[in-house]
Amino acid sequence: MKDWKPYEHVKQIGRGSHGRVFKAYDPVHDRWVAIKEAVKREKDARHEAMVMKSYGSSPFLPELYDSFAYDGSSFIVMEYVEGHPVGKGDFHREAEKREEEWSVQVTIHVLEALAAIHESGYIHYDVRPKNIMIKGEDPATVKVIDFTLAKRISERFTVGRDLQDAARLCVFLIHGCLPDSLDNVEFRNERVRTTLESILENKDPLPYSSARGMIEALKEE
The missing domain is CATH 3.30.200.20 (Phosphorylase Kinase; domain 1)
Structure with missing residues (x-):
């Protein structure tokens, strides 16, 4: 060294x-x-x-x-990214439940990162709690890391994979893990539930064609 x-x-x-x-x-x-x-x-x-x-x-x-x-x-x-990951592994390892508003803000910043990646022609393909860093509890410090598995956007590798993982991340943060059904998750804002459900229903095509579209849906009053 x-x-x-x-x-x-x-x-x-x-x-x-x-x-x-x-x-x-x-x-x-x-x-x-x-x-x-x-x-x-x-x-x-x-x-x-x-x-x-x-x-x-x-x-x-x-x-x-x-x-x-x-x-x-x-x-x-x-x-060098200071801070810690928002979770220790994937979506099924239990973690602390977080406030819904905080979780949505973290997810929006993750989507901002994904938008930049998508606009360069790639998908991240590994959006998991361990790859989302944050300093303290400030959502503005979020950084998406680890691009080893990133793929060129194609018919096989679409932005939908990243958008669904971003939705899973939001549910994970709110609920402390990813449940089998959103019926098991308590949402304070029905708009957030509706947005996440629409992404996770696996319909083709997805209701949002881009990370920025999903951001706007989460921001709507």
């Missing part, structure tokens, strides 16, 4: 299915960064870097800084 110039104070902070994640200091730009490893999976690292480069700048997505190879592994360097 000492040869990862110019990065200093490199410390492992996590491990994923494809390798480790490190926090490091970049003295050239005076900032902390996250360095994600792809062990013997250069193609995966290139793919994730390409997705991140394509979506450009968004307050709800981490910025790509650099990429490099070292000792047989590939690495991508990105904005």
Whole structure:
């Protein structure tokens, strides 16, 4: 790790299915960064870097800084995202129930991130609680992370997958897990229930063709 110039104070902070994640200091730009490893999976690292480069700048997505190879592994360097995931795994691991208004605000910001990804030609394809970071309890700090599974939009991989996962996320936050039926979820706002139900009914086509359309539906009074 000492040869990862110019990065200093490199410390492992996590491990994923494809390798480790490190926090490091970049003295050239005076900032902390996250360095994600792809062990013997250069193609995966290139793919994730390409997705991140394509979506450009968004307050709800981490910025790509650099990429490099070292000792047989590939690495991508990105904005260090402070905070914690809104859940520890997928939608079925129980978590704390959250206020409905807060949950909707988090979901709207996730949808803003998804809109940027979709408009660049990709879907995220892995919108789960563990991939949604937040600092403290402030919805404005939401960041969607991990683009390893991102797919090019096509007839097979449509934005509908991400929209349904965003709806599942909202239900998960409100209820503390994803139930078999929304009849088991207490909603304070009937509009929120109706919007989420319409997405999760699996009708083709979905009632909203874009993340921005779903945002507007959730914002309507």
